[in-house]
Amino acid sequence: MRQVLLIVDVQSTFSPPEWLVDGVRALSARMPAVASVELHDEQITPFEKQLGWHPAAEDESLVEADQVFIKHGYGQSAEAIAYLKQLGVERVLVCGIQTETCVLAAGFALFDAGLNPTLITDLTVGSSLDRSGQMGINLWKHHFRQVTTRAEVIAELG
Template identity: 25%
Template structure:
């Protein structure tokens, strides 16, 4: 089954949330790359217009302009370890909502690649990762959310996000389990 790795929002704004996840994301990315399997990155950010009142973007209304990531800012840039994984042919999906499918061409790209299974990792477990993974499931993709390759603000939020996804949507598995299943 054609499988893609989706690395969600591995940006400087979330660096503190990636301590456990980052080495596992690098490991997964390198495995996918060495097998010539698709690797896709998302990058969350808001335009100057979205950050200016009246706020039309729901997330900017929720978090305010100071709690939102401005496109082009240092917070918006990829974490250096992730930046090194991006090649000239690596798709980067710009997004401004939790769900990487909403208002983007992610679904089309996955279908064009013949992908049937999506492995989701990145940040935040209980926001963008969970919402995007649910979006993948709802679009017919077999979806794995990688427990030790996702991160969020704290352990309770992390566990709640994983449990909610695993209950009704897809598999919650570790990096080692992903590698074992893909052999």
């Protein structure tokens, strides 16, 4: 199956647990990978004004990827979605930070673009509201149905 890994916001700003970084690195070394990095620009997304908080203005992905796209706010950039579409993959495996917000937003963008988003449930963490990510996993299953685990992906890769 032609597939790509989308790594959502695994960056210092969000203090990802080491197990997540290690797990995503191990998987990204075995398949094509694209990463997003969320940066703050108040003129684009008013985090400070509306939430009294904002991500860093400069940061980088903690996981190497074939392509890295900068985004501002929750959703993926149009450039990232266009790049993923051009790859002609059968599915996009999604992992990363904030299962119920940024990861879920990636799922909606992928779905709306006609791509097949599949969440890797054991390579995601939720926001401070639900660090387990279970709320986001449940929302993902409700909206997109497709979920898998790191072990299942590795078994498929052979």
